[in-house]
Amino acid sequence: MASKVMKRVLSNHFLRRCFCSVDNKIxxxxxxxxxxxxxxxxxxxxxxxxxxxxxxxxxxxxxxxxxxxxxxxxxxxxxxxxxxxxxxxxxxxxxxxxxxxxxxxxxxxxxxxxxxxxxxxxxxxxxxxxxxxxxxxxxxxxxxxxxxxxxxxxxxxxxxxxxxxxxxxxxxxxxxxxxxxxxxxxxxxxxxFKSDKKFYTKSIYFNITEDKIVAALEKLVKEYPNVQFGSYPKLLHRVYKVKVTIESCCEESTDEAYNKLMTLVPRQYIVNIDDI
The missing domain is CATH 3.40.980.10 (MoaB/Mog-like domain)
Structure with missing residues (x-):
C-alpha cells in the first residue's frame, strides 16, 4: 500500500515538474x-x-x-x-x-x-x-x-x-x-535559429464526428492546461472522420493525455492508424 502511495506521489511530483518546465518561455x-x-x-x-x-x-x-x-x-x-x-x-x-x-x-x-x-x-x-x-x-x-x-x-x-x-x-x-x-x-x-524545446505530438483517429468527442476533449483541456489539443474533421475520408492531435513540450504529459483520451472514448470509435 505504501509503495503504491509513494509511486502516485512521485508521479504527481514529476508531472508538476514537467508542467512547470513547459511554462518556461517557448x-x-x-x-x-x-x-x-x-x-x-x-x-x-x-x-x-x-x-x-x-x-x-x-x-x-x-x-x-x-x-x-x-x-x-x-x-x-x-x-x-x-x-x-x-x-x-x-x-x-x-x-x-x-x-x-x-x-x-x-x-x-x-x-x-x-x-x-x-x-x-x-x-x-x-x-x-x-x-x-x-x-x-x-x-x-x-x-x-x-x-x-x-x-x-x-x-x-x-x-x-x-x-x-x-x-x-x-x-x-x-x-x-x-x-x-x-x-x-x-x-x-x-x-x-536556436531553441531548447521540442514538441511531442501524438494523434488519434476517430470514426465518429467531432460533436461526439467534445465532452472528452473539454475534460482533457481543463485537466492538462499545458497540453495543446487539436481537432481536425475529415469529410470524405474512407476510414476516419476526425483526427485529434495531442502536443506539448513534455513527452510524459503528451503520453498521459493521449492515454487518457483513449480511455474516455469507446474503443470501437477509435481507428487503427494502420488502416489509414
Whole structure:
C-alpha cells in the first residue's frame, strides 16, 4: 500500500515538474511573406508552409504569418511590429534586382538605418552579373541595411552558400523563390535559429464526428492546461472522420493525455492508424 502511495506521489511530483518546465518561455517566430503576386493569387505561397513545418520541428513556436504587398512603408511597419514581439522574424520575398524588390529597403527603414554597399556582396554580385558597374540593376542585392550580418554557412564542413542570408538583429531575410529559400534555410537553420524545446505530438483517429468527442476533449483541456489539443474533421475520408492531435513540450504529459483520451472514448470509435 505504501509503495503504491509513494509511486502516485512521485508521479504527481514529476508531472508538476514537467508542467512547470513547459511554462518556461517557448522561443517564438513570425513569418512575413512579401509580394503582390501572393496577394493576387498569381503565385501560390509554399514558403510559409515549408518554414512552418521546419520551425515546428526545431521546437520554435510560429505565432503568426503575415502577407504584405510590395509597399515599403507597409513592410517596414510589419517588420518593426514583428521584431518587437517575436524572438525570430523571417521574411520571404522582395530580394532581387527589380523595382518591386523592396525588402532590404523596408527592413533598413524599420531599424532607422541606411542602405549601404556591402563590399563582400559587391564582389559576389559583380561576378554573378559579370559587371563592374555599381549602378547595374543586379547590384541592388549588394545594398543592405548598415549593420546587417551575413551568414554563408553553418560553420561545419558543409555547403557554403554562394549568396548569404542577410539578417539584422532578429530579422532574417530569405529569397522568395521557393527553391532558393529551401536551400538557404536548410543549410543555415542550425546556426541561425536556436531553441531548447521540442514538441511531442501524438494523434488519434476517430470514426465518429467531432460533436461526439467534445465532452472528452473539454475534460482533457481543463485537466492538462499545458497540453495543446487539436481537432481536425475529415469529410470524405474512407476510414476516419476526425483526427485529434495531442502536443506539448513534455513527452510524459503528451503520453498521459493521449492515454487518457483513449480511455474516455469507446474503443470501437477509435481507428487503427494502420488502416489509414
Amino acid at each position: 522561443t517564438t517566430a513570425g513569418i512575413i511573406v512579401i509580394g503582390d503576386e501572393i496577394l493576387k493569387g498569381e503565385v501560390a505561397d509554399t514558403n510559409s508552409t515549408f518554414l512552418a513545418v521546419e520551425l515546428h520541428l526545431m521546437g520554435l513556436k510560429l505565432e503568426k504569418i503575415s502577407v504584405i504587398g510590395d509597399d515599403v512603408k507597409a513592410v517596414c511597419g510589419e517588420v518593426r511590429h514583428f521584431a518587437g514581439i517575436y524572438d525570430y522574424v523571417l521574411t520571404s520575398g522582395g530580394i532581387g534586382p527589380t523595382h518591386d524588390d523592396i525588402t532590404y529597403e523596408a527592413v533598413a527603414l524599420a531599424f532607422n538605418q541606411p542602405l549601404v554597399l556591402d563590399p563582400l556582396l559587391k564582389e559576389i554580385c559583380m561576378k554573378f552579373y559579370n559587371t563592374t558597374d555599381v549602378k547595374y540593376p543586379g547590384m541592388k542585392l549588394a545594398y543592405i541595411p548598415k549593420t546587417s550580418k551575413l551568414t554563408f554557412s553553418d560553420g561545419a564542413a558543409g555547403l557554403k552558400m554562394a549568396y548569404p542570408n542577410v539578417s539584422i538583429k532578429n530579422v532574417y531575410m530569405f529569397p522568395g523563390i521557393p527553391e532558393l529559400l529551401v536551400k538557404s534555410f536548410s543549410n543555415l537553420k542550425g546556426v541561425l
